[in-house]
Structures are given as C-alpha cells and as structure tokens.
Amino acid sequence: MHVTRLVLDHYRSWKHCLVDFEPGVNVLYGRNGLGKTNIVEAVEVLATGGSHRTSATVPLVERGKKTATIRANVVDGINDDGNSSLDTANTTTYAVTLPVRGGNKARVNGGASQPLRSVVGQVRAVVFAPDDQLLVSMDPARRRAFLDSAGAQLVPGYYELAQEFARIAKQRAKLLRQIGQERSLGHGVGPLLDALEAWTGSFIDRGLRLTQARSKVCALLEKPFVSICADLSGGGAASMLYAPGFAEAEAVCEAPVARQDWQSEPQVGVSVLEAISGHFQRIFDGEVAQSRNLIGPHRDDVMFMLDGAPAKDYASNGEMWTIALALKMALFTVLEGRSAQDGSPTGAPVLILDDVFSQLDAARRLQIVEFASRQEQTLITVAAPGDVPEGIEAHMIDVHKIEEDSDASAW
Numbered sequence: 001m002h003v004t005r006l007v008l009d010h011y012r013s014w015k016h017c018l019v020d021f022e023p024g025v026n027v028l029y030g031r032n033g034l035g036k037t038n039i040v041e042a043v044e045v046l047a048t049g050g051s052h053r054t055s056a057t058v059p060l061v062e063r064g065k066k067t068a069t070i071r072a073n074v075v076d077g078i079n080d081d082g083n084s085s086l087d088t089a090n091t092t093t094y095a096v097t098l099p100v101r102g103g104n105k106a107r108v109n110g111g112a113s114q115p116l117r118s119v120v121g122q123v124r125a126v127v128f129a130p131d132d133q134l135l136v137s138m139d140p141a142r143r144r145a146f147l148d149s150a151g152a153q154l155v156p157g158y159y160e161l162a163q164e165f166a167r168i169a170k171q172r173a174k175l176l177r178q179i180g181q182e183r184s185l186g187h188g189v190g191p192l193l194d195a196l197e198a199w200t201g202s203f204i205d206r207g208l209r210l211t212q213a214r215s216k217v218c219a220l221l222e223k224p225f226v227s228i229c230a231d232l233s234g235g236g237a238a239s240m241l242y243a244p245g246f247a248e249a250e251a252v253c254e255a256p257v258a259r260q261d262w263q264s265e266p267q268v269g270v271s272v273l274e275a276i277s278g279h280f281q282r283i284f285d286g287e288v289a290q291s292r293n294l295i296g297p298h299r300d301d302v303m304f305m306l307d308g309a310p311a312k313d314y315a316s317n318g319e320m321w322t323i324a325l326a327l328k329m330a331l332f333t334v335l336e337g338r339s340a341q342d343g344s345p346t347g348a349p350v351l352i353l354d355d356v357f358s359q360l361d362a363a364r365r366l367q368i369v370e371f372a373s374r375q376e377q378t379l380i381t382v383a384a385p386g387d388v389p390e391g392i393e394a395h396m397i398d399v400h401k402i403e404e405d406s407d408a409s410a411w
C-alpha cells in the first residue's frame with residue numbers, strides 16, 4: 001500500500017499542509033524543526049492510532065487549537081509499471097480527527113464518523129526512528145509501546161483492548177489511592193473494598209487477554225526477528241522472550257492462542273486465575289501504600305538476548321542497533337505477509353525512515369537502504385538532500401516549499 005496524498009490541519013507545527021507522495025522512495029528534506037517528522041508521524045498515527053513520540057493526543061494538536069485533522073488517500077496496490085494505481089476503487093480516503101478533549105474519530109471514504117480504534121490497522125506503517133536503539137537499552141515502557149504499536153496492526157481488536165485495559169488500570173489505581181486516604185483518616189473502607197474487588201476482576205480479565213495478545217505478537221515476530229538479526233549481524237544468535245507482568249500467566253502464553261480469544265473469554269485455567277487473585281491479596285497493603293497496580297501487563301517486558309546474554313546489559317551500541325533494526329524489519333515482514341484470510345489488509349506497509357541515517361554506521365545504513373529500496377513505498381526524512389545515502393532513486397520533497405496556507409479545497 002502507499003499514500004498518494006496527505007493533508008494536515010492544525011497538526012503539531014502545521015496550520016495546513018498538503019503533500020503528494022509517489023510509490024517508491026520519497027525523501028522529505030529541510031532544516032531542523034521544519035516539521036518533517038510531524039508529517040511522517042501523521043501517517044503513523046493513522047496506521048497505529050498513536051505516535052512513538054507521545055502517548056497523548058494533546059501534543060499532536062497545534063498549540064492553541066482544539067482539533068487536528070489528518071487526511072490521507074491510500075492506494076492498495078501499484079500498476080505493473082510501478083506507478084500508483086489509477087483505479088480509484090483501490091483508493092481509500094481516511095480522515096482522522098484528533099480533539100484536545102474527547103475521543104479520536106475517523107471517517108473512511110466520507111462515511112459516518114466512528115471511533116479511531118475501528119480504523120486502526122487498515123493502513124499499515126512501520127517507523128524507524130533515531131531512538132530505536134533505546135528500545136533495547138532503556139526502560140520497558142518503550143518495549144511495551146512497541147508491542148502496542150505492532151499489536152494494533154497485527155491483531156484485530158488489540159488497540160481497543162489495550163485502551164480498555166489502560167482505563168481499568170487507571171480506575172483501579174484511583175480506588176487504591178482513595179482506600180489509602182480514607183484509611184489514614186480512620187474511616188471505614190467497606191464499600192471501596194467491594195468496588196476494588198469488582199475492578200480487580202476486570203483488571204485480571206482484560207489483563208490476561210492483553211497478555212495473550214502480546215504473547216501472540218511476540219510469537220509472530222520471533223522467527224523473522226531471529227533470522228533477520230542473524231543476516232544483519234553476520235551470524236550472531238539473537239532471541240526475544242516475552243516476560244509478562246502477570247508472572248503466573250506464563251502458562252497462558254504458551255497455549256496456542258486463536259485469533260478471537262482476547263475478544264471472548266480469556267483461555268486460562270482456574271489455577272492461573274486463583275494464583276493471580278492470591279497474588280493480589282498478598283500485595284494489597286503494598287498497593288494501597290503506593291496507590292498503584294503492582295502486577296499486570298502494564299509491567300510487561302520483552303527480553304532480547306544476544307549469544308545467550310541479555311542484550312540490555314551486554315550488547316554494544318552497534319549490536320543494539322542491529323537488534324532494533326531486525327525487530328522493525330521483522331514487524332514489516334510479518335505485516336507484509338498477512339493475508340486477507342484473517343481479515344487483515346493486504347499489501348506491504350508504508351516504511352518510514354525518520355532521520356535514521358545519521359545514527360547508523362555505513363554497514364547498517366547500507367542494510368536499511370537496501371531494505372527500503374525493495375518496498376512499495378518509503379518515506380524518508382533528512383535535514384539535507386545530501387544526507388540520503390547514494391544509490392537511492394527518490395521523489396524529493398522540499399518541505400520548505402510546502403505551502404502552509406495552500407488552498408484546503410485542493411484536497
């Protein structure tokens with residue numbers, strides 16, 4: 001698939017912006033701070049429902065404005081001559097509305113407004129960013145964000161489930177704080193404890209579904225990750241291991257997971273549920289004292305191993321880059337290979353290389369350029385045209401020349 005036109009209104013630094021892309025490699029160039037990343041980030045938001053740069057909607061909206069919009073024409077398929085298909089039946093128009101307050105919405109082909117979550121996964125994109133290396137070395141939140149972004153595109157219902165779990169986790173933490181406050185005042189907390197029991201039930205239920213869905217995401221990525229990593233590094237043996245924040249749920253992860261399982265009852269034995277409930281009882285005082293949920297998928301992690309040692313602690317910078325690149329390439333490969341059979345869209349995802357070249361050594365630059373040149377569409381951002389490695393044939397877009405106030409009716 002590829003994006004032919006992108007229009008942004010009040011999106012980050014852009015009051016209005018209209019960009020036409022071609023199939024193949026597109027290079028957006030311009031000085032620092034001009035808004036290049038903002039443009040490609042909008043494609044990521046359309047695809048995954050969020051940005052790797054922020055978990056909130058507010059920063060995506062131009063400061064002082066109430067709503068940002070992203071509109072895109074997306075074509076599924078290219079002609080034999082490599083040009084964008086002229087068959088308008090292949091073109092889908094998406095319009096995403098991101099309000100500072102209220103839920104994000106989307107329209108497809110001018111149809112009824114629906115929650116953005118219904119549209120997430122229809123457009124697919126994989127972003128390589130300058131801080132990808134930190135995926136390996138930094139805190140687990142980055143790895144969970146990656147899993148969520150991958151899951152939103154790989155697993156039907158994932159985005160909705162992750163949002164629901166986050167809402168329940170927030171509510172449960174709020175109750176824990178209330179219980180602590182009332183207790184410290186010497187008040188009775190009976191009704192609050194009843195409410196906590198109900199929220200804990202929902203937390204475990206949705207938490208286990210999310211655990212299963214993330215386990216599925218890791219299982220899908222693992223094989224291509226291992227093989228791509230070996231290719232990139234010239235033979236180093238890498239592996240990845242999902243470490244659920246419900247330690248008791250490891251058995252759930254090993255079970256084969258059917259596509260619908262996280263949308264119906266979590267497929268777990270009574271013993272797992274009892275073990276998690278028992279764990280919650282044991283840590284009750286600690287949770288109240290800290291006013292937060294101490295176990296659950298909000299503490300999930302993914303361990304990357306290189307030649308038998310944890311990459312986080314032992315790998316060099318270059319090796320961490322190799323792992324990060326292999327992970328993103330694995331996601332790309334899995335998305336590309338998804339067939340319409342399971343309701344997934346067909347066609348390769350859009351590849352986004354946001355300012356990555358300056359971070360990579362010559363060998364890894366070559367590997368990623370080679371990868372990009374094989375894809376249906378790649379969007380690259382660089383500060384200057386000369387920053388693009390040699391040998392790439394590209395449609396060059398001077399971001400400085402994008403007319404901020406260009407006529408919105410041109411859409």
Ligand SMILES: Nc1ncnc2c1ncn2[C@@H]1O[C@H](COP(=O)(O)OP(=O)(O)OP(=O)(O)O)[C@@H](O)[C@H]1O
Nearest residue numbers: 012013032033034035036037038059060061062063
């Ligand atoms: N919500 C917002 N409202 C207004 N401006 C914003 C908002 N969010 C970010 N910006 C501004 O957008 C500008 C451009 O950011 P962007 O990351 O797209 O630049 P860039 O062209 O990719 O630069 P670089 O080459 O340095 O990476 C920044 O100056 C930032 O302050």
